[in-house]
Amino acid sequence: MPIKKNKNGKYQVDISIGTDPITGKRRRLTRTASSKKEAEDVYYQLTQKYNRGQTLLIRDLNFETICELYLEDCKLHGKPNYHQNQLYLIRKHMANHFRNCNFKKVTVNDIKDYQRLLMDSGLSNKSVNNIMISLKRVFDKALEEHVIDINPCNAVKNLSIDNEQMKFWTPDQFKEFISLIDEENEFLFKTYYTVAYFTGMRCGELLAINWKDIDEFRQEINVYKSLAYFNKEIYITKPKTKNSVRRISINSKLLELLLTWKETQESIFNKLKLDYNDDVHVFQYREHPPTKDIFSRRIRTICTRGEIFPIRQHDLRHSHVALLIHQGEDYATIKERLGHASIKTTIDVYGHLFPNKQKETADKLNDFF
Structure with missing residues (x-):
């Protein structure tokens, strides 16, 4: 048994644990015990643990x-x-x-x-x-x-979270917001916020779309990528989930707004002597696509011009869902439009916005009186 007594009276256990899979060198474990009996117990425990294939804690990484x-x-x-x-x-x-x-x-x-x-x-x-x-x-x-x-x-358990009341704009509130925009100098922002409100697309998805992703004939936006900036570098990645890859139908007025912006954008590119083609990002107005922060800050700036309360850029997505629910759309349609992985996700996030079905049921019972 690989146990020996040291000069200080303590016992040292020394066992082999095979070879290092990377270096090929032999590996050993040593432990110190106060008595021979304790040393034997340590040897037995380590041997049993190794033989059962359990992890031997031989690494010491900080x-x-x-x-x-x-x-x-x-x-x-x-x-x-x-x-x-x-x-x-x-x-x-x-x-x-x-x-x-x-x-x-x-x-x-x-x-x-x-x-x-x-x-x-x-x-x-x-x-x-x-x-x-x-x-x-x-x-x-x-x-x-x-x-x-x-x-x-x-x-260690997670802390409980009190869900904050979801913020969104009604159609009238959104119209008020859009009316505060200086169309001559802020047409880009009018287009961006209108597309966000009427499609429910995520910020990264909006920034990533190119003109080639807009099908004018079918009146659809092909969503299959997301854009973000990190350390001043642009990253184009896949959307949040595989279900986020989708085609979103848009109405003729929204398409018309986009095409009007396209003409303005081409004029801006010509002045800057930049190449202009269908690979240009829809909401680009200089050499590189803008960051989402530009659109987040401008919401607050625009709201100071009137009495409309500011919301986050992502809340435009919530506003789109509220609009769809107000129109009587069902969960399945909303799930498909938002690119959720399942209807459960849609219900968990937006279920409280749907009309209270209990009230409808109670009203039907009036017929029995």
């Missing part, structure tokens, strides 16, 4: 290294915006706190203490949950790399 490995996975298998989001969360909220952590010794209580620390910092429950989800994935990476054999984050 938090920074694990994060680098995790972020590399995000870059390889996720969209650029996901990688950037995770990088931001790690640098801002985790790096300093876990810089010197010993993965093997982190307990569930340690993770709960960190969660409480985030809560005390004034972050919303939703933000805390997002950080905790990312932290769990970092620890999952440590698990995958054989640094730990259990993820302490798994035992």
